[in-house]
Amino acid sequence: MTKFQVAVLISGNGSNLQALIDAAALSDYPAEIALVISNRPDAFGIERAQKAGIRTAVIDHKKYETRSEFENALQSELTKQPIDLICLAGFMRILNPEFVELWRDRMINIHPSLLPAYKGLNTFQRAIDDGVRFAGCTIHYVVPEMDAGPIIMQAVVPIGQNDTKETLAKKIQQQEHKMYPAALKKIANGSVCVRDDKVTYESVDLGDDAVISPIL
Ligand code: GRF
Numbered sequence: 001m002t003k004f005q006v007a008v009l010i011s012g013n014g015s016n017l018q019a020l021i022d023a024a025a026l027s028d029y030p031a032e033i034a035l036v037i038s039n040r041p042d043a044f045g046i047e048r049a050q051k052a053g054i055r056t057a058v059i060d061h062k063k064y065e066t067r068s069e070f071e072n073a074l075q076s077e078l079t080k081q082p083i084d085l086i087c088l089a090g091f092m093r094i095l096n097p098e099f100v101e102l103w104r105d106r107m108i109n110i111h112p113s114l115l116p117a118y119k120g121l122n123t124f125q126r127a128i129d130d131g132v133r134f135a136g137c138t139i140h141y142v143v144p145e146m147d148a149g150p151i152i153m154q155a156v157v158p159i160g161q162n163d164t165k166e167t168l169a170k171k172i173q174q175q176e177h178k179m180y181p182a183a184l185k186k187i188a189n190g191s192v193c194v195r196d197d198k199v200t201y202e203s204v205d206l207g208d209d210a211v212i213s214p215i216l
Contacts, residue, residue, distance in 0.1 A: 003030055003188070004030055004032070004084050004187075005081070005083050006024075006032065006085050006086075006087055007037060007086050008020060008036050008045075008049075008087045009037050009038075009039075009074075009088050009091040011038060011093070012045065012090050013043075014044055015090075015173060016110055017033075017045045019176070019177035019178075019180055021049070029185065029188075031185065031187075033049070033052070035054065036055070038056070039060060039092070039093055040060070041058050041060055059073045068096060070093070071098070084188075085187060087184065088109040088142065089180065100142055103142070105141060107142040108140065109139070109149075110138070110176055111138050114134065114137075114154055114156065115147055116148065117132075118135075122165075127168070133158060133213040134156050134157065134158055135157050136156040137155050137176050138153070149197075152199050153182065153186075158214075
């Protein structure tokens with residue numbers, strides 16, 4: 001049986017890409033990482049993909065005069081082979097609504113905050129500065145508005161008294177690496193539906209426990 005075909009778009013290190021590659025290496029994982037595209041020629045994630053024998057492409061945004069021309073090049077690379085879903089994983093380009101529409105309900109992103117809080121950059125320091133008790137990360141479908149769209153999964157991480165943006169980033173990334181393969185698995189299995197801008201699951205165990213910080 002053909003597995004669910006995934007393209008991962010990156011701009012840098014690619015640690016989330018690596019988590020997806022590692023998960024997809026398991027024979028019973030329902031998705032295959034079929035293509036990795038970077039907009040930066042020096043992205044380490046390209047090396048990770050090549051090592052895993054995945055087709056790669058570099059589409060350097062600096063070589064295109066407009067965002068639309070860059071996205072046309074992206075789209076032509078993405079349509080060279082069947083792709084069921086795009087996973088943005090540290091892809092640092094804003095996408096035009098026209099491109100987002102082409103991949104409506106077929107493109108997801110991981111963001112290092114508990115959306116809709118802390119959209120944009122510098123999420124860890126902003127959460128520490130605000131003194132909030134929890135930070136986290138979110139996987140969501142991509143819509144034209146940045147860091148918005150139906151939420152698929154979130155992980156909550158308590159902010160410790162001595163946390164710096166670096167230590168918090170490390171804790172959150174550990175959760176990202178667990179969550180991205182888990183979310184992709186659910187989508188590939190067909191158990192995730194998007195309806196009325198919200199995600200619903202065929203069957204899901206939410207548990208009843210609240211997470212309180214500090215612990216009572
Ligand atoms: C992740 O923290 C993700 O939340 C954000 O960009 C970072 C990418 O890291 N969108 P990596 O390239 O996967 O290591």
